[in-house]
Amino acid sequence: MEYLAIVFSPWALLTIFIGAFAGVAIGGMPGLTATMAVGLLVPFTYTMDPAMGLMLLGGIYAGAMYGGSIPAILLNTPGTPAAVATAIEGYPMSRAGRAPLALKTSVIASFAGGTFSVFILLLFAPFLARQALAFGPAETFLLALMGLAGIISIADENSSLLKALIAGVLGMIIAIIGTDDMSGSLRYTMGLVELYDGIDFMPALIGLFSMIQMLELAGQKSHEIDTSALEKEQKGEKLPRGIGKYMGLGAGTGTLIGILPGEGATIAAFISYNLSKRISKTKELFGKGNPEGIAAAEAGNNGCVGGSLVPTITLGIPGNSVAAALMGAFIIHGMIPGPDLFTEYADRTYPFIISLFVANGVFLAVGLFFAPYLARIALVPPAIMVPVVAAFAVLGSYALNNSVFDIYLMIAFALGGLVLKKLGYSLEALILGLILGPIAEGGFSQGMIIGKGSPWIFFDSNIAKVMWVIILALLVPPLYSYWKHVHKAGKAAG
Amino acid sequence: MQKKWADRALLAVFILMAVLLYRSTAGYPGIAQSTSAKYVRFLAVFIGVLCLAQLGFGLVRDHGRDILVLTGNRRRFLALLVGLGLFAIAFEPLGFYLSGAIFIPAIGWILGYRRPLVLGLTTAGVLGFVYAVFVQLLSVRLPGIEIF
Numbered sequence A: 001m002e003y004l005a006i007v008f009s010p011w012a013l014l015t016i017f018i019g020a021f022a023g024v025a026i027g028g029m030p031g032l033t034a035t036m037a038v039g040l041l042v043p044f045t046y047t048m049d050p051a052m053g054l055m056l057l058g059g060i061y062a063g064a065m066y067g068g069s070i071p072a073i074l075l076n077t078p079g080t081p082a083a084v085a086t087a088i089e090g091y092p093m094s095r096a097g098r099a100p101l102a103l104k105t106s107v108i109a110s111f112a113g114g115t116f117s118v119f120i121l122l123l124f125a126p127f128l129a130r131q132a133l134a135f136g137p138a139e140t141f142l143l144a145l146m147g148l149a150g151i152i153s154i155a156d157e158n159s160s161l162l163k164a165l166i167a168g169v170l171g172m173i174i175a176i177i178g179t180d181d182m183s184g185s186l187r188y189t190m191g192l193v194e195l196y197d198g199i200d201f202m203p204a205l206i207g208l209f210s211m212i213q214m215l216e217l218a219g220q221k222s223h224e225i226d227t228s229a230l231e232k233e234q235k236g237e238k239l240p241r242g243i244g245k246y247m248g249l250g251a252g253t254g255t256l257i258g259i260l261p262g263e264g265a266t267i268a269a270f271i272s273y274n275l276s277k278r279i280s281k282t283k284e285l286f287g288k289g290n291p292e293g294i295a296a297a298e299a300g301n302n303g304c305v306g307g308s309l310v311p312t313i314t315l316g317i318p319g320n321s322v323a324a325a326l327m328g329a330f331i332i333h334g335m336i337p338g339p340d341l342f343t344e345y346a347d348r349t350y351p352f353i354i355s356l357f358v359a360n361g362v363f364l365a366v367g368l369f370f371a372p373y374l375a376r377i378a379l380v381p382p383a384i385m386v387p388v389v390a391a392f393a394v395l396g397s398y399a400l401n402n403s404v405f406d407i408y409l410m411i412a413f414a415l416g417g418l419v420l421k422k423l424g425y426s427l428e429a430l431i432l433g434l435i436l437g438p439i440a441e442g443g444f445s446q447g448m449i450i451g452k453g454s455p456w457i458f459f460d461s462n463i464a465k466v467m468w469v470i471i472l473a474l475l476v477p478p479l480y481s482y483w484k485h486v487h488k489a490g491k492a493a494g
Numbered sequence B: 001m002q003k004k005w006a007d008r009a010l011l012a013v014f015i016l017m018a019v020l021l022y023r024s025t026a027g028y029p030g031i032a033q034s035t036s037a038k039y040v041r042f043l044a045v046f047i048g049v050l051c052l053a054q055l056g057f058g059l060v061r062d063h064g065r066d067i068l069v070l071t072g073n074r075r076r077f078l079a080l081l082v083g084l085g086l087f088a089i090a091f092e093p094l095g096f097y098l099s100g101a102i103f104i105p106a107i108g109w110i111l112g113y114r115r116p117l118v119l120g121l122t123t124a125g126v127l128g129f130v131y132a133v134f135v136q137l138l139s140v141r142l143p144g145i146e147i148f
Helices: A001-009 A010-027 A033-049 A052-069 A070-074 A081-095 A099-136 A138-152 A161-174 A203-218 A243-259 A263-280 A289-315 A321-332 A346-380 A381-400 A404-422 A427-450 A462-493 B003-027 B036-061 B074-094 B096-110 B116-137
Strands: none
Touching: A001 A010, A001 A346, A010 A033, A033 A203, A033 A321, A033 A381, A052 A099, A052 A289, A052 A321, A052 A346, A070 A081, A070 A099, A070 A346, A081 A099, A081 A263, A081 A289, A099 A243, A099 A289, A099 A346, A138 A243, A138 A427, A138 A462, A161 A427, A161 A462, A161 B003, A161 B036, A203 A289, A203 A321, A203 A381, A203 A404, A203 A427, A203 B074, A203 B096, A243 A289, A263 A289, A263 B116, A289 A321, A289 A346, A321 A427, A346 B003, A381 A404, A381 B074, A381 B096, A381 B116, A404 A427, A404 B003, A404 B074, A404 B096, A427 B036, B003 B036, B074 B096, B096 B116
């Protein structure tokens, strides 16, 4: 009751409303993503009341996941990558004058997926966090390895498996810059005082996920969006019967995928979409405007919200890049992920989780009543959007440590990240490596001390053994399918 | 430059970095030799092996002639980069408001937006928003000469 009172206080409700509404608007702008928005705003929540700051960011996360579907349906321009699958079905529906049904399906599915995943978060997070009490340094190291094993599944058609791993390890190498905790000596700081504490991951995150998008937008040849569906006469329809099945499928799949480290909303949406295609009785309508596909994809990407927060706040392993940015917010407020969040900081963590239910309600209302109007946000010209977001990126990079060096760092990460991205390296893997690096090093070094230099410490306990099994289970299937892919390609070439 | 050559050059740099990283651990002091140094060596070997494997795969399989294109419009891309650099340099001496009041409309103009009134109003809106929300509400300290 105490936590409910915090969430339902007027200021908190206003904060959640602003967050969710801003999230829908940001998600609705092509080129702007939830990671970018949350990453940009984390430094600014530093001076806010921690619970309020987290509620604001949580609202943005939930809202942005849904917001991407609006221009995807009405303009064939997905606001976020996670809404690509929605565009495949939503835009043909809009062209056929069925936009209201597509929008309604999208918002209700997003609400269902989001609410279900937050419920799972509320149910399992405290339990999982309690298990973390039994973790010693060896298990912590294995936990980081488990997060890195998730990197393998980040690999897609744009970034090969090897390149995803290289990017992840590169992130871990960048993370070793700074003072060595074991000896107190400086490593690879090049005499720069600003690097003594290491590379803060917030400027890196802003550079990799906000500034890169602005650099790409600035360099785009043209920005033409088909607005014909907006002018077309649209008819209202009821939700088709049996659509709940696809929402349930998406919600479950999205939540599960969200829990796996490294897996993002885009993958969740596509897997849910493909599964719905498989079980649908109207397979022939897929690609031509099938609301079942929208229901599964949207429930899938919003299901990721709660799912991705499960490993983030319980074990400190971010489920995806947005969760990584949110983890940054927890850390800057002194809330280290783990059991303490549900005991010492329960008055902040539980209101944050409960606020996600409210945020889902807010975007449901916003979507049902304002979605067609919000599609116009996608028409904001990049020439206006780029300098504004770039100014916030500079401000956000500076604000956390009041350091101009962090601005340079952000620009360097944006430029370097762009080259890596164009060559097919995964930036999500890079940022995960950067975050997991210190966790892995701390666990490894302490484990080696406890084990008196013997690596067997990492195989000793029962938890460690179970964790190795999970790591292998995460690694073997993608490695096997990669090997098959390489083998097939080799045969075709030879 | 062709993508495959850019990738090979990058992988070669990473391999060189891995070698240097490995060698650097010899200088780690005291207890770090049995802890951090082992971890860093592990990373160096890991990335070195991965890069060698990728380089090998690339040499055998990648016969593409795709060109590495960082941007579709070099002038605008460079303008934004230079603008960002100047914004960062001016951030402390001029303060956020003054440098932002130049940066936002200048970049908007360079990117092809030709409606001064909208650019002016957007700039004023952003600066006003930052002042009201971040400075007044959230007490974020911004550097340099303030115009408010």
